[in-house]
Amino acid sequence: MSSVIPDTAQTGSGQARHPLTADTAPAAVRLSDAVASIEGRPVLRGIDLTVQPGEVVALLGANGSGKSTTVKTVIGSVPLERGGLELFGSPYAKFKDWHRIGYVPQRTTAAGGVPATVREVVSTGRLPQHRLLPFRRKDREAVDRALDAVGMLDRAEDGVANLSGGQHQRVLIARALVGTPDLLIMDEPMAGVDMASQQILAGTLRHEVGRGAAVLLVLHELGPLEPLIDRAVVLRDGRVTHDGPPPKGAGQHAAPGHEPDSLAHQGCHPHADDDHLTTPRLLA
């Protein structure tokens, strides 16, 4: 009997895991006093958020607290009205190394109007590498590796419209992994994902963290990813209410004898009215 969890679990901070890079390399993400609004409605009211290289940071909070908007300001799809954003030490406006970032958007059920295969969708993640050049063999191999990592290689030629929610999420993650990013940004990766896929996603993420990638995750609750999280940032009404170790209960493990399904509820539940679509099912 043993546990594989320790090598990726609570090491306290990214520095502990990556002593060589952390002291010298600039932060993967440095968002300071970020203010942003969507359609005139203020959503972020001064957010500070830093993700060090190799660090795994979870963004928690209720619906409407600004989690997703924070992530969207980091990737630049929601403009900042005030405050600063640096990616890998460069101000956003000067940042060019997009190949260092892998983005997994919140999964939507809206499909495109034209069929597309799993391979075609994942291949778009390779655009920062081949740019205007033809798609070459090494690009194809990278796509194969990413699909293999999420267990979808055998579905590569299937249409994305025919996938289940969990399979679709795995495809979106493969698309982000195909360029071997230094920073993975994921918006609710576990939402609406079946159990088998949750396990695969947790394993994939563990591997990416082991490789040294930093991760910024938007989560409803820590759930099965809990052992990976170095730090949690809890938002409420567009402000940071907690920045530190995962909230009480979330970072600890249940005492022996607890029912397995109670473990899921140890995850962070800042707001009880949030929907519990995902993790309870994992252990139920």
Place this chain on the structure above:
Amino acid sequence: MIEMLNYDFMQRALIAAVLVGITAPAVGVYLVQRRQALMGDGIGHVALTGVGLGFLFQTSPIWMAVLVCVLGAIVMELVRSRGKQRGDIALAMLFYGGMACGKLLVSMSAQAGSGSLESYLWGSILTVSPSDLTTIAVLGIAVIAITIGLRRQLFAICQDEEFARVTGIPVRVLNLLLAVTAAVTVTVAMRVVGLLLVSALMVVPVAAAQQLTRSFAATQAAAIALGITVAVAGVAGSYQADVPSGPAIVLLAIAIFAVFSAIAAPLARRRHRAAAEHEVHEVHEVHEVHEVALPTQSSHKQSGHKQGDHSRSADARSGHKHSDQTQEGSERTPGREPSANGARKSDPIASTGLAQ
């Protein structure tokens, strides 16, 4: 049938038909993917103002239409990308304004009442002049180069614009390029299909092709093949039956769509059945992971939390290779190849479950 090739005007009309058959679906596939299938229709309306200006100033209606369409398409793209709440109203103003302005300009021009406006609206094989053909060829080749050459980039922005932005490709420029390309395609196609039906040749071949295809690349290729077929057959039919070419082409395309839909229905049923079988495998997979997930969680509780214990976990991995493989075997769906290094590194939770 063959003797039609003896006429210069038919040769020109057929060459134009081939170019239109390629370009309209090649652009249309991106518009359909982004659920902007009716954008071509809007540009067609706006193009009428360009034709009217051409009539009024006695210059080439095609080039004036290119100019006006490109401006109109850029406005449409800006409205779309800003996501304005009243964007659809703005577009309605643009479309109807363009159409009304066009008719007004034509009626003010010297050629008013000559019936040539009719040929721009519905397409005419008699009116493709040698200089028109040159214009169509130049513009058509540019459209083909963009839509085929930048397929991966354009696919990315139409498939998931936000993700495309994070890959660092110039999404804004590509969006404008796609809008301009669509505008140019409308003007390329207007002589053959007519402004009122130009959008149909952008959309219907794509809709027909995707009844039978699974990939984007195959859809685009099949739509182009269908586009060429219906455009050439429609122009030939227009010569034989003495009807306007636009309606002939469009009705033919719709007929092919109907046939393909009829073929696709049983095919889709079979695919659904295959997918359902796959789901059964997935359920098995779920079940097995489920069984091993529980002991993992409890073992990990009872063992206490060994923080940062790298060597221990490494031992656990290498020492339990056998169980790892068992897990792999039971979890894989039939026919799935093992990964290159043979290890299922992505699933340590499940492997420790058996390792204890």
